[in-house]
Amino acid sequence: MEVIQSFTIDHTRLKPGIYVSRKDKGFTTFDLRITEPNKEPAVAPAAMHSIEHLMATWFRNSKVKDDVVYVGPMGCLTGMYVVMTGDYSVQDMRDLTIECLEWILKQKEVPATEPQTCGNYLLHDLPMCQWECARYKDRLEHDFHCEYKQLHVTLQDGMVFADA
Numbered sequence: 569m570e571v572i573q574s575f576t577i578d579h580t581r582l583k584p585g586i587y588v589s590r591k592d593k594g595f596t597t598f599d600l601r602i603t604e605p606n607k608e609p610a611v612a613p614a615a616m617h618s619i620e621h622l623m624a625t626w627f628r629n630s631k632v633k634d635d636v637v638y639v640g641p642m643g644c645l646t647g648m649y650v651v652m653t654g655d656y657s658v659q660d661m662r663d664l665t666i667e668c669l670e671w672i673l674k675q676k677e678v679p680a681t682e683p684q685t686c687g688n689y690l691l692h693d694l695p696m697c698q699w700e701c702a703r704y705k706d707r708l709e710h711d712f713h714c715e716y717k718q719l720h721v722t723l724q725d726g727m728v729f730a731d732a
């Protein structure tokens with residue numbers, strides 16, 4: 569099996585911030601890390617689901633909407649992935665994300681929480697979503713981290729582990 573360009577990161581040394589998770593095939597995958605993995609509680613599923621609806625809505629209506637490929641939550645519930653085309657740095661993404669979080673903090677409801685528009689429409693929590701977003705915004709503004717500590721994890725059959 570072809571080994572893809574990939575690395576994993578040392579999650580024991582990963583602070584909340586914004587990182588380049590991977591850059592390939594013309595796309596950049598940004599790791600918007602909201603909580604400190606394995607040290608702080610992960611984002612609750614309902615709050616993360618609301619972050620997904622709100623963050624995806626903002627990015628897909630923003631001035632960079634034409635370059636947004638994907639916005640979605642990490643399975644570990646400690647952050648979001650945003651995949652972009654075009655040339656964006658972590659500083660660009662920091663500015664965009666702060667703008668996005670400011671918008672989320674002003675919302676009175678989560679968009680598209682009807683059975684017709686969402687696969688689990690009762691699984692939402694706007695107050696907790698906004699609590700997480702307020703803390704994340706504060707961290708992006710005052711305690712910004714963007715340098716990965718890399719680890720290689722090779723599986724027994726030679727494949728390299730990838731989580732996105």
Ligand SMILES: [Zn+2]
Nearest residue numbers: 617686687688
């Ligand atoms: Zn949904």
